Amino acid sequence: MLRSSAITQGVQRSPNRAMLRAVGFGDDDFNKPIIGIANGYSTITPCNVGLNDLAIRSEAAARNAGAMPQMFGTITVSDGISMGTEGMKYSLVSREVIADAIETACNAQSMDGVIAIGGCDKNMPGAILSMARMNIPAIFIYGGTIKPGKLDGCDLTVVSAFEAVGQLASGKIDQVKLTSVEKNAIPGAGSCGGMFTANTMSAAIETIGLSLPYSSTMAAEDDEKSDSAARSAEVLVNAIKKDIKPLDLLTREAFENAISVVMAVGGSTNAVLHLLAIARTAEVELSIDDFEIIRQKVPVICDLKPSGKYVTVDLHKAGGIPQVMKILLDAGLLHGNCINIEGKSLSEVLKDVPSEPPSNQDVIRSIKNPIYKKGHLAILKGNLATEGCVAKISGIKTPVLTGPAKVFESEEDCLKAILNNEINSGDVVVVRYEGPVGGPGMREMLAPTSAIVGQGLGDKVALITDGRFSGGTYGLVVGHVAPEAAVGGTIALIKEGDSITVDAHKQLIQLNVDETEINMRRSKWEKPTPRYTSGILGKYARLVESSSKGAVTDRE
Numbered sequence: 001m002l003r004s005s006a007i008t009q010g011v012q013r014s015p016n017r018a019m020l021r022a023v024g025f026g027d028d029d030f031n032k033p034i035i036g037i038a039n040g041y042s043t044i045t046p047c048n049v050g051l052n053d054l055a056i057r058s059e060a061a062a063r064n065a066g067a068m069p070q071m072f073g074t075i076t077v078s079d080g081i082s083m084g085t086e087g088m089k090y091s092l093v094s095r096e097v098i099a100d101a102i103e104t105a106c107n108a109q110s111m112d113g114v115i116a117i118g119g120c121d122k123n124m125p126g127a128i129l130s131m132a133r134m135n136i137p138a139i140f141i142y143g144g145t146i147k148p149g150k151l152d153g154c155d156l157t158v159v160s161a162f163e164a165v166g167q168l169a170s171g172k173i174d175q176v177k178l179t180s181v182e183k184n185a186i187p188g189a190g191s192c193g194g195m196f197t198a199n200t201m202s203a204a205i206e207t208i209g210l211s212l213p214y215s216s217t218m219a220a221e222d223d224e225k226s227d228s229a230a231r232s233a234e235v236l237v238n239a240i241k242k243d244i245k246p247l248d249l250l251t252r253e254a255f256e257n258a259i260s261v262v263m264a265v266g267g268s269t270n271a272v273l274h275l276l277a278i279a280r281t282a283e284v285e286l287s288i289d290d291f292e293i294i295r296q297k298v299p300v301i302c303d304l305k306p307s308g309k310y311v312t313v314d315l316h317k318a319g320g321i322p323q324v325m326k327i328l329l330d331a332g333l334l335h336g337n338c339i340n341i342e343g344k345s346l347s348e349v350l351k352d353v354p355s356e357p358p359s360n361q362d363v364i365r366s367i368k369n370p371i372y373k374k375g376h377l378a379i380l381k382g383n384l385a386t387e388g389c390v391a392k393i394s395g396i397k398t399p400v401l402t403g404p405a406k407v408f409e410s411e412e413d414c415l416k417a418i419l420n421n422e423i424n425s426g427d428v429v430v431v432r433y434e435g436p437v438g439g440p441g442m443r444e445m446l447a448p449t450s451a452i453v454g455q456g457l458g459d460k461v462a463l464i465t466d467g468r469f470s471g472g473t474y475g476l477v478v479g480h481v482a483p484e485a486a487v488g489g490t491i492a493l494i495k496e497g498d499s500i501t502v503d504a505h506k507q508l509i510q511l512n513v514d515e516t517e518i519n520m521r522r523s524k525w526e527k528p529t530p531r532y533t534s535g536i537l538g539k540y541a542r543l544v545e546s547s548s549k550g551a552v553t554d555r556e
Contacts, residue, residue, distance in 0.1 A: 029068050033112040033240045035233070037062070037071040038102045038127065040118040040143070045078035047119035047198060050189040050220050051143045054229040055117050058141060061233035062115070067240070069115075069233075072105045074098050074127075076120045079444060079470065080158050080192060084415065089441035091122060092468070093540050095274075096553045098126025103133050112136060113240045115233060119143030119191050119220075121471070124201040125274035128210060131246040132282040133554075137239040138246050139341050140211045141232050142202040144220030145312040146190030156185040157193045159306050159472035162446055166454020169419045190220030194305030196471030199312045200267030201274060204258040206321050209249045209340025213349055217316035239341050250282040253335035257325075257346070259291055260333050263298040263375030264324050265315070266308060268471030269390045269479055272377060277550030288379055288388040288548050292507060295375030298333055300394065301365045307395030307474040308371065310363045318363040319353070326353040331367045380478060380509040383518070384490050384500070387482035387548035389464070391504050395474040396459040399504035402512070403428045403462065404497045410434065411443055411467070418451045425460040428500040432491045433528065434467030435484025436551045440532060440541035442480075446470035449477055462502045464509070466491055466547070478502055478509060482548040486528065493521040 017030070037059055041052035055071060062069040075097055082088040098118075106114050113136055116127035124140065131138040149156035164181040167173045191198035202216035212232055218225045255275060262271045272291055279286035302324065303309050315321075328334045329350055336347035357364040365371060376394040381387075393399035403426040408414035414431045417423060429448070436442045445467055452461055458475035466484035469477050483489030490511055494500070499512035511518065532538040543553040 023070070025068065032066060032068045033237065034109065035062050035067045035069045035236060036106045036109065036111040036114040037069050038074050038105070038114060038116040039071055040074045040076050040123045042076050044076060045081060045120050046146060046186055046189050047078065047191040048076050048123070048143060051117050051119055054141055054143060054226060057226050058115050058117070058229045058233040061230035062237060065234045065237040067237045070109065070111070074101050076118070076123055079121050083444060083470065084411065084447035088443040089439050089537060091444065092436070092442045092551060093536060095122040095126040095129070096540070098123060099129035099133065102127060102130035106134055106136065113236050114138045115141060115236055117141040117143065117229070119198065121197040121201070121270065124198065124205060125278060128205060128278050129281050131210065132250055132278055135245050135247045137236060137244055138210065139232050139236045139239070140205050141229050142211060142216055144190050144218050144222070144225045145199055146193045147187060147219055147221065147313055148193050148311045149184040149187045151180060151184045155311055156181060157305055157311065157472065158185055159194065159446070159450060161185045162450030162472070163454040165447070166418070166451035169451065170421065170455040172454070188221055192472065193311040193313070194472060195265050195267055195302070195312060196306065197268040197270040198471070200262060200265070200271050200471055203261055203265055203267065203321050204271060204275065207258045207261045207325060208254045209338065210246065213322050214320045217312050217320040219313050219316070235342055242343055244341060244343055247282060249339060249341065250278065250284060251338060252284050252286065254338045255279050255284060255286050256290070256294060257334045257338060259294045260298045260328055261321065261324060263295055263377065264300060264328055265302045266300045266304050266371070266376055266394055269377060269392050269469050269473070270471060272390045273468065273480060273547060273550055277552045280550050280552055280555060291377060292379035295377060298328065298375050299367065299370035300372040300376050301327060301367060301370045303363055303365065303371055306472045314363045318358060318361045322350055322353045323357055323364055326350045326355060327357065327364070327367050330355050378504040378507060380502070380504065380507050382508045382510040384509045384511045385481045387546060389478050389481040389509060391476070391478045391502065392469065392474060393476065393504045396476050399476055400502070401426070401428065401462045401476060402499060402501040405430050405494050405500050407432070407494055407496050411445055411448060415448045415451060418448055418455070423452065423457065423461060425457060427461050428502065429461060429463040430491065430494055431463065431465040431467060432485040434465055435486055436544040436547055437541050438484055438486025439467065440537050440544070442468045442547065442551060444468045444470040445479070446472055449473040449475060464500070464502065476502060480547040482546045484547070488522070488525060488527065490518065492525055493518060
């Protein structure tokens with residue numbers, strides 16, 4: 001029975017029918033499934049500027065397939081534009097706002113299914129959180145990746161512009177070159193082009209089965225993206241008929257598959273946060289330790305930016321996520337019984353995909369010739385992070401460093417020191433009070449990490465924070481340190497010059513200070529005054545859970 005039967009019963013009353021007639025319902029439409037189209041279109045960011053065309057295409061396809069689509073808007077904020085500013089504190093918060101908005105619209109109108117269309121980073125996990133909450137048939141349409149910018153024969157991404165700032169500060173380039181990078185890095189519509197957070201999460205969602213095969217790596221401006229949007233609407237109508245729901249797909253095995261693919265493609269640290277949040281909402285047992293268990297088994301087989309050579313459109317040409325999954329499946333690293341929104345098993349979806357990647361490319365490697373033998377997202381624990389933290393160790397030769405702490409109470413102070421050339425080889429840079437509560441909002445640290453890389457210190461300096469990192473970050477960086485500083489975590493107790501060890505081989509993050517001294521410092525620590533006490537940031541700080549649990553706001 002359709003969920004909108006409740007509406008259908010209600011609209012026998014003339015006032016209700018009149019309201020729906022005013023938005024396009026005819027006599028034959030009241031018994032059709034009602035599909036919400038959560039449209040993330042905006043001109044705020046190139047990630048989302050092309051979404052309205054996809055929404056219109058999917059709307060027409062849903063109607064032709066026998067459903068009644070009803071379109072509504074959802075918000076986005078641009079991580080790339082807000083990066084390094086106070087506005088970045090709203091980025092992770094927007095994930096919750098998007099989830100709340102989609103849940104509110106769909107449940108208020110008793111919709112039978114939902115198509116969510118998104119581009120920028122938080123659109124995707126926000127949409128999937130809402131799907132897990134509502135558990136009505138649902139599908140996600142990714143707006144698509146941007147094509148690479150070009151300069152002097154090299155591919156550029158948004159990270160190129162951030163790194164150029166560091167290169168300018170260290171005298172490696174001049175202002176003219178910086179401006180040229182700025183003008184060429186972002187050539188058009190689509191989400192940031194490397195295996196950054198948007199493309200990482202689109203890959204994870206395709207792996208889970210809540211979007212169509214191959215759709216997660218398509219370019220935003222290509223015709224196949226629009227065709228995929230139409231096909232997605234048709235698939236959703238069929239899923240409503242078959243009663244295939246998100247919680248049928250969001251199983252423990254599906255999350256393990258998603259983590260495996262994230263490791264294989266060299267994805268963003270944010271995937272840890274978002275997959276933990278989605279699993280928590282779906283009431284699936286998943287912990288931060290599961291990422292380390294899977295990392296030990298799954299190699300990185302894709303040579304993708306930020307630390308590699310290629311961008312996501314190159315991955316698509318090489319076979320996309322289905323090719324990656326087939327390699328992992330044949331190696332016994334995926335669960336082939338998991339189903340997708342079409343009701344097909346993963347093994348069935350991949351049956352015609354070659355077992356080996358194409359020989360005329362080197363974007364996707366064979367399982368026997370990986371980029372790294374183990375995954376690149378290491379979960380570290382120790383007295384500095386008893387709940388765990390996430391280290392991204394791609395692009396560095398030795399993920400081990402012991403050095404003196406350089407302590408900063410905010411991202412801005414840290415960036416200023418880096419650009420003033422105050423950070424030296426061997427330092428451990430600490431940025432604290434940037435966590436979910438302390439920030440609030442857990443800002444990403446792309447500006448500081450890119451400046452470090454731009455100065456040639458990417459494999460010579462460690463940066464640890466209770467905040468987050470952009471998917472464009474690479475080097476010896478450790479984020480999501482929990483407990484965070486604002487709730488009294490050990491990161492709040494570090495003093496300038498303290499010795500800190502980061503050792504990804506031993507999964508260790510350690511403040512090398514006597515335990516008696518640490519306890520004395522803890523006894524003197526005072527909880528800081530909240531930076532925000534009202535508005536959405538104040539509300540978020542009061543509600544948000546630890547990053548080790550996904551930083552969700554709707555659980556007890």
